[in-house]
Amino acid sequence: MQYRTLAHTSVSAVGLGAMPLSIEHRPDETRAIATLHAALDAxxxxxxxxxxYHWHAGEAGHNELLIARALARYGGDTSHVLVATKGGRGRPGDGSWTVDAGPDRLRRAAEDSARRLGLDAIGLYQLHKPDPAVPWAESVGALRELLDAGTIRAAGVSNVTTAQIREAHAILGDGLVSVQNRYSPAVRDSEPELRLAAELGLAFLPWSPLGGISRSSLDGPSGPTSHGTAFHRVAAAHGVSPQRVALAWLLARSPAVIPLPGASRPASVTDSAAAADLTLSGEELELLDAQ
Incomplete structure (x- = not known):
């Protein structure tokens, strides 16, 4: 596994997006725990x-509690694992997502998250999404207060524009360490935010990094499939999955990038983690850039 810098420490170059383990169509807890343990093993x-990250009403924090249980049951050392959580969104249980990034809500949410994760201080706490009903400076100001209070050790912002990143950086200073936006082979409109994050020394954490790469191609009957996108063709040449190629391509975009692929089974997370050690040639990267 290769490593990159986040929140003034080193973390794996490929992370795990744990959302699929708790939302709609989630696996049972045995498989969910096995998936988290496979990530640690990798x-x-x-x-x-x-x-x-939950499914039904009344189970806020389901994913955080699941992760806490998985870490507690893991046989090895987990002291080096950084669990990054977010606040500012909600799920009423009808399949929808709400936004509530008011300062009071964020302060309570961070305290509740720390309790569920069993932490004295959250290593990285991110504002999940700007709230159109709340001035951006007020939401980010709540992160500043959480930093000052020691509830969180580092802050991040998610689903943001370059202007919002700059304002957050002005308020948080060195306390701001990450930007988490959607970025994948199919969705590349966060290029400006990626460039700005790198310029400011922030980690850029793509969510949904495998968008545009069919999950059906992960385990073809004869190995990786050779049809479809350039990602499929490069995968066939290397004898790996197109998902692994997509993550390796993202890593090559910038040293600031740490992708967060989701997974709901051990095989998927093991395959994703291996992307950190896949080297693509200059010609392959040009082909994928042009896809």
Whole structure:
């Protein structure tokens, strides 16, 4: 496993997005725990979650509690694992997502997340999404207060524009360490945010990094499939999955990138983690860039 810098420490170059383990169509707890343990076995030391990663009403924090149980049951050392969580969104249980990034709500949410995770201080706490009903400076100001209070050790922002990143950086200073936006082979409109994150020395954490790569191609009957996108063709040449190629391509975009692929079974997370050790040639990267 290769490593990159986040929150003034080293974490695995590929993290795990734990959301699929708690939302609709989630696996049973046995498989969910096995998936988290497979990530740790593969060298993953960054796990991404949120208090809103749950399915039914009344189970806020389901994913955080699941991760806490998985870490407690793991046989090895987990002291180096960074669990990054988020606040500012909600799920009423009808399949929808709400936004509530008011300062009071964020302060309570962070305290509740720390309790569920069993932490004295959250290693990385991210504002999940800007709330159009709350001035951005007020939401980010709540992160500043959480930093000052020691409730969180580092802060991040998610689903943001370059202007919002700059304002957050002005308020949080060195306390701001990450930007988490959607970025994948199919969705590349966060290029400006990626460039700015790298310029400011922030980690850029793509969510849904496998968008545009069919999951059906992960385990073809004769190995990786050779049809479809350039990612499939490069995968066939290397004898690996197109998902692994997509993550290796993301890693090559910038040293600031730490992708967060989701997984709901051990095989998927093991395959994703292996992307950190896949080297693509300059010609292959040009082909994938042009896809």
């Amino acid at each position: 060298g993953v030391t960054l796990i991404d979650t949120a208090d809103s």
